[in-house]
Amino acid sequence: MTDSDVVVVGGGPAGSACAAELSGVGHAVTLVDDGRRLGSWAGESLPPGAIDLITSVFGEDVLEGHRRAYGVRSAWGSSDLGSTDFMSTPLGDGLILDRARFDEQARAQARCRGASVIAGRVQSVEADGDSWTCTLHDGRRLRSAWLVDATGRSASVASRLGARRARADRLMAQVLTASDRGDAIAGTIIESVPEGWWYSTPLPDGRRVIALLTDTDLLSADADRSARWRSALEATVHLHSAAGEISSDVEPSLHRADTSVLHPMAGERWCAIGDAAAAWDPLSSQGVVSAVLVGARAGRAIPDPAALRGLESDVHLLVSEHAALQSHFYGLERRWPDEPFWHRRQI
Template identity: 45%
Template structure:
């Protein structure tokens, strides 16, 4: 059995740590205890709750917001709804991420993982495996000079506003400067976000967000009065590492691959692939890495098709880049 250091106690790091500990490995999980002022309103799709429970071995979603569907105006001005109640796996979830991550770390601690609340600045020594689960920054892999393939320069301009009511669904709408989503949170507020390319926001992100919102049909109605909205920015680019494993290290979650937020796939993929890697620590990790590459290739193909289905603004830079991507 191996001594393992996991850097990062987000969803992927916890999924890895819990699974590895259950397989008998000696696991230390380091987490710096990040707290964001605003989270971007992440959701789990239908079946995501069951999947999290099956990986962690316990239900941790009590008190999170149930999600009953999505509505999207994409490729046309018509809003198409998709009701989760007709999905075999039932409703999805809108997460309170601080709470979700803290619950997952509690599960790790009760599974025999040593949880250390500390920021890692030097690579841990005296372990057989260092697992990079530090998110987009890739604390470990970036020190190892592992190549990062960057597919776009997206950012999300995110504001949290009072929820003026409406159904508990995530609404997505494409617009000239990018695409928007709005998600109700559990506490009578809602996230309203614009995903665009970072170089298309010149200077004042709050002005870009407000002027873009005025171009939407559905999102601006759901957003209500946004005069006092405070707009934050999150890196949201699609990117992945050229290698997921190496001599004594592997990367999981966003440290390995950041999925386009359009897919709402980051959490589920990160959790599943992290758990699979942990279960295979003594086995075919090269096979795991090939599987991960196949998942990323599939994501990029579907993402390309979805983005190219929006043809209404071929001369707007955000869409022109996606309609004719470089080779």
């Protein structure tokens, strides 16, 4: 049995930010991550303005080894390919993350500030008087006064404590990593289509992520899904030319991408942060920065219940702002008002 003040379950951006802040003010923290996400990244990028926030929490080193993003090209609202150049914003460049490296660097920061970082999967959680006991897959047990759920969209700890997720939509991403043609279309590209929208982002390792976002009920049945994904990619006007040869034996992986909120986000000596508390449609590119922001705030708020209530209401404000932005962007696409995906998103 290992004792700490706080056990943070999940070592993604939210969990590492929370563990780093808590350790920085002298709490004994154990950060536990199951390493399950290794190899299943979605090609996340940080929008302009995010870099300052990320470095204020994790320091400058966390930005090494990623790829600068100078803009985004999109065919949205019409088939013409427009471009948004980040040079024209005062907020600076964006960043395309090597997520495995970013998460490793963020956990290293938490370790540097004093957190104990361990590999393992939390399988059960029990309240035991004034403390929590987490049992890992291999039988190890962690006891703590506070518990933080940073397990991502599954919110697997909070859901065991009775919290429930409200979903605003059923968005799902079908993601495949391919070689990059490089010469054809550089940088990130977004293209809307009748059944949803595509994005493609070059990864720092030279490959490229290609993803179709559509609603769960609009996905083809399992057997045809991969073939349907390929023919839909071929039918895009611009995006198909970004990818190199896609081998016929690789299949796109499925990831939940809905906008959803946990109720409640905090309770007696526990709280949820990052995607576990509230997750966004990837169109916003706000997931990582919000996870770091909310994780770091929770690290400063624990163990003060009033400060955690303030954080919960701020997360609800973020959710409303996000919903307004999302309606704005989806409202710009008017070509397919009768297609179910777009019909559901018209105001």
